[in-house]
Amino acid sequence: MTRKHVMKKESTMSRIKNWTISILLAGLMLFGLQCYSLNTSSLKFAQVSDVHYYTGSNNTTYKMIAESPKLLDDAIEQINATPNVSFVMFTGDLIDKAFEKELSAFLPHTEKLKTPWYFAFGNHDTMLGGYLTPSVYMQMVNKYNKNYKFEKTYYSFKPQEGFKVIVLDTIIRERLTSNGRLGDEQLEWLDNELKDSQKDIVLIFMHIPVVEPYVSPNHRLLDGYKMEDILAKYKNPIGVFQGHYHGAKITQKGNILYVSCPSMVTYPNAFRMVTVTNYRNKVVFNIENKETGLKNIQKLAKLLVFGSSVYTGSENDQNATITIKK
Numbered sequence: 001m002t003r004k005h006v007m008k009k010e011s012t013m014s015r016i017k018n019w020t021i022s023i024l025l026a027g028l029m030l031f032g033l034q035c036y037s038l039n040t041s042s043l044k045f046a047q048v049s050d051v052h053y054y055t056g057s058n059n060t061t062y063k064m065i066a067e068s069p070k071l072l073d074d075a076i077e078q079i080n081a082t083p084n085v086s087f088v089m090f091t092g093d094l095i096d097k098a099f100e101k102e103l104s105a106f107l108p109h110t111e112k113l114k115t116p117w118y119f120a121f122g123n124h125d126t127m128l129g130g131y132l133t134p135s136v137y138m139q140m141v142n143k144y145n146k147n148y149k150f151e152k153t154y155y156s157f158k159p160q161e162g163f164k165v166i167v168l169d170t171i172i173r174e175r176l177t178s179n180g181r182l183g184d185e186q187l188e189w190l191d192n193e194l195k196d197s198q199k200d201i202v203l204i205f206m207h208i209p210v211v212e213p214y215v216s217p218n219h220r221l222l223d224g225y226k227m228e229d230i231l232a233k234y235k236n237p238i239g240v241f242q243g244h245y246h247g248a249k250i251t252q253k254g255n256i257l258y259v260s261c262p263s264m265v266t267y268p269n270a271f272r273m274v275t276v277t278n279y280r281n282k283v284v285f286n287i288e289n290k291e292t293g294l295k296n297i298q299k300l301a302k303l304l305v306f307g308s309s310v311y312t313g314s315e316n317d318q319n320a321t322i323t324i325k326k
Contacts, residue, residue, distance in 0.1 A: 040278065040280070041162055042275055042278065043086050043160060043163050043201075043275070044086055044274070044276075045203075045273075046079045046271060046290075047088075047089050047241050047259070048091070049244075049264070049272075050122070050243050050261075051090065051094050052095065052096040052124065052263070053072060053094060053105065053106040054097065054102065055105050062266055065096050067294070068264065068265050069105075071292055071294060072106075074292050074293050074294050075271050075292070077293075078293070079113065079273075080112070080113065085273075086115065087115055087117060087118060088115055089117070089118050089165075089205050090117065091119075091205050091207055092119070092121060092206075092207025092244060093207065093243065094106055094119060094125055096124055098125060098126050098127045098130040098132040100140070103141075104140070107140065117148075118157075118165075118205075119141070119148075120167050120170075120206055120207050120243075121153055122171070123177075123180070123207065123208070125137060127176065138153070153171075154167055155167050156193050162199075163200055163203065163276070164193070164200040164201070165204075166202060166204045166205070168182060168186065168206040170206050171207065178244075179218065180207070180208030180219075180244075181222045182223055182226070182227060183223070187223070187227065191230050191233075194230065194238075201276060201283055202234075202239070203238075203239045203241065203276070204238065204240045208221045208243075208244045209240075209242035209243070210228060211240070211251055211253075211260075212245065213247040213260035213317075214247055214249070219244060219245060235255055236326075237255055237257075237283040238257070239256075239274075240257065240259065242259065242260045246311055247262065247312075247313060248268075248270070248311065249317045250316065250317050250322070257285055259272065259285075260313075262312070266305065266311055267304070267311055269292040269294070269298045269301055270290055273287075273290050274287050281326050282324065283326065284322070284324075285324070286320075286321050287320050
């Protein structure tokens with residue numbers, strides 16, 4: 001065999017070897033990407049809190065309740081314009097006064113939402129002696145919301161595989177108060193829900209916060225320490241999304257993230273957009289503050305509050321990316 005033929009044969013073998021290596025590397029990369037994809041999922045939702053919908057024409061000392069229909073519609077428009085939103089959660093005080101006419105006026109606005117919506121009860125939604133009891137309230141919601149078919153004021157559901165939503169009822173109804181309580185029966189239920197969801201990312205929604213964004217003894221959850229004791233038993237990532245205080249605050253305690261949401265009717269007139277991404281070894285919460293586009297209303301709302309930073313929180317309380325390791 002001539003030197004020319006030997007070199008040609010070696011060149012052909014080299015090309016075959018290189019092609020083989022390239023194909024193997026491409027296969028390994030594709031396999032790696034598939035494995036990465038299989039171990040990564042994300043969920044996006046909107047948290048809208050303290051809408052305080054009101055059919056009257058007068059604002060209060062610090063709440064723009066007369067503008068609540070416009071502010072609600074603005075939030076709905078922003079949510080509808082956001083791709084891939086799985087659901088909307090209203091964390092209490094959907095209406096300002098616990099009357100049927102107020103809820104009847106609020107509910108048609110929700111028909112504009114292009115995504116399912118749910119809610120947690122707030123202290124303004126039902127109250128002692130009022131006709132709008134929890135059962136009547138839920139019956140009215142059922143007529144407008146095909147996704148809301150729960151029999152109790154606290155409930156849970158799975159929006160998608162790997163995620164568990166738990167909605168709590170923090171309202172005291174036997175007396176007039178802005179404080180809240182869960183009660184032993186609901187706390188036991190919560191414990192059992194968490195016990196059954198230790199492989200999931202758990203998202204808890206409630207009106208009265210277990211961790212206050214600022215100190216207010218007349219508004220706090222009276223048995224919040226019991227809930228914290230229960231949460232401490234579990235090591236999977238847990239996000240707790242709260243309302244009531246009208247202030248923005250983000251607090252991380254180990255594997256638990258506490259997120260307080262601003263109010264739609266109090267400066268800065270904002271809601272939250274949250275994306276939770278589940279990786280193989282960590283969970284990333286991306287929290288965005290979405291202010292109203294109705295800037296004239298927002299400017300007036302700022303004039304009504306004393307110390308606007310109490311409600312806006314710091315920059316890190318408004319927009320943040322939080323990583324919780326598994």
